[in-house]
């Protein structure tokens with residue numbers, strides 16, 4: 001089993017050159033060059049050119065290079081998509097997905113090159129997420145990204161560390177992603193100085209089943225990487241489950257006891273995933 005880690009995805013405005021340079025060396029699994037909400041309207045055209053130049057220049061190493069475009073119904077969206085389809089980042093992230101047919105339209109505009117990712121950040125999307133997800137998967141969309149700031153604005157809900165009003169939609173995002181074989185990333189944590197709050201929210205996201213977290217500052221990367229990586233204890237447990245099922249005395253058994261716990265074949269599958277994720281995260285930073 002091979003796994004592509006997505007523990008940490010760092011956003012930055014595409015037109016901030018010093019941040020683009022830092023992102024090329026940052027300890028993250030994905031870099032998201034933003035053309036949407038982090039870029040002022042008067043800077044949109046220059047930011048698009050900067051994103052295309054950054055993609056063409058490369059230098060992001062193992063990091064998945066993503067560009068977040070403006071929505072197709074804005075004055076910048078169509079030209080963003082055309083420019084990105086032409087230069088080929090690893091993925092294009094589209095904002096504010098609302099309707100079941102949208103992913104197919106984006107895919108058509110984008111062609112078969114880059115992966116298609118989409119933000120879940122509108123109330124209307126959550127009223128019809130199963131229909132959206134079925135059609136998104138058919139359009140080969142690979143990844144959902146939570147947009148909790150936009151969602152908070154639309155819901156008129158308070159976005160604090162505990163995120164109580166958002167628990168149902170966070171779970172819905174994970175369930176839909178898993179049902180259709182997509183990756184799913186948790187939303188950003190705005191308080192850059194609050195490391196404890198970020199760690200709490202990362203742990204919650206990992207416990208809910210998210211693959212990783214979107215982040216807004218390099219200071220946040222280590223906390224997310226740690227929270228979404230298997231711990232040493234989890235790796236040991238996974239190894240002992242794999243060893244136990246491989247032991248001759250357990251050949252052909254569907255359920256055994258490992259470390260005092262009932263352990264079934266489904267737990268072996270989970271253990272294999274843990275070990276694959278662990279192996280995939282043991283690379284040297286480059």
Ligand SMILES: CC(C)(COP(=O)(O)OP(=O)(O)OC[C@H]1O[C@@H](n2cnc3c(N)ncnc32)[C@H](O)[C@@H]1OP(=O)(O)O)[C@@H](O)C(=O)NCCC(=O)NCCSC(=O)C[C@H](O)C(=O)O
Nearest residue numbers: 011012013018019022023034037038147148149150216217
């Ligand atoms: C939030 C920031 C504007 C803060 O910037 P600043 O005050 O300049 O921070 P620092 O002084 O701490 O910066 C120190 C150096 O670090 C680099 N830096 C900062 N942030 C990043 C980053 N994200 N990636 C890479 N490098 C970064 C700076 O370049 C400084 O270097 P130097 O200039 O050489 O001194 C800023 O952090 C920022 O812009 N963050 C990203 C904001 C963003 O992209 N927002 C859009 C995505 S969030 C969102 O919209 C989610 C979703 O849609 C929703 O609805 O929830």
Ligand SMILES: [Mg+2]
Nearest residue numbers: 037121147150
């Ligand atoms: Mg948003």
